[in-house]
Amino acid sequence: MIDDALASFRDMFSPPFRSVLYKSLGLTLALLAMLWLALERLAIWMTTGGSSWFQGAPWLMTLVEVAAGLGLFIVLVFLIAPVAMLVAGFFLDELADHVEKNIYPPARRGKAAPVVASLWLALKFSGVALAVNLFAFLLWLLPGVNALVFFIANAYLFSREYFELAALRFRPIEEVRVLRRSNRLTIFVAGLLIALFVATPLLNLLTPLFGVGLMARVHKRLASPSI
Helix, strand or coil, rough: CCCHHHHHHHHHCHHHHHHHHHHHHHHHHHHHHHHHHHHHHHHHHHHCCHHHHHHCCCCHHHHHHHHHHHHHHHHHHHHHHHHHHHHHHHCHHHHHHHHHHHHHCCCHCCCCHHHHHHHHHHHHHHHHHHHHHHHHHHCCCCCEEEEEEEHHHHHHHHHHHHHHHHHHCCCHHHHHHHHHHHHHHHHHHHHHHHHHHHHCCHHHHHHHHHHHHHHHHHHHHHHHCCC
């Protein structure tokens, strides 16, 4: 597992992965900028007479202005990972193909999912990331257990998603789930390594690159010699 993790980390800096990284980061920053402008417009409308709620209560308008500024920052912090996952989801098959070139002979490499399936996968990854980050926000109210629960939840959710991505390139979903359930401990341990990326600011933007590489190798070990 450690060897697979180190190999996956090295892959992140290879030319094919850097190309995907630049594309996904560029689109991520563009989407985040659009979200920022939309939220900022909403805050301006609320505090400059777009609503009658604040008439006669300037202190309330000041409070809303401060809260809007803080809210914009907090919302974007929690949206960075989901937006990055959504964008990277469109390149996951491309990343998996690059990894498989290094670990499989040409005749045994997997096949990319159809466009509709890839879109659904991107939405799933984004949804999981959003749910995990929302869960993390709620856990702030439970000091002492929040970090542990957040880490375990990340490991379980992302290990499942990335393993299914890697395995679906070789087998139907029914077989994927059987393989995942029969090797749940190994897959969960791999998920703990992915969780380290998810829990680290800025490094979490690289989670798709690391997760795809790691789970492609984990799937190869668990599925051999069947593929």
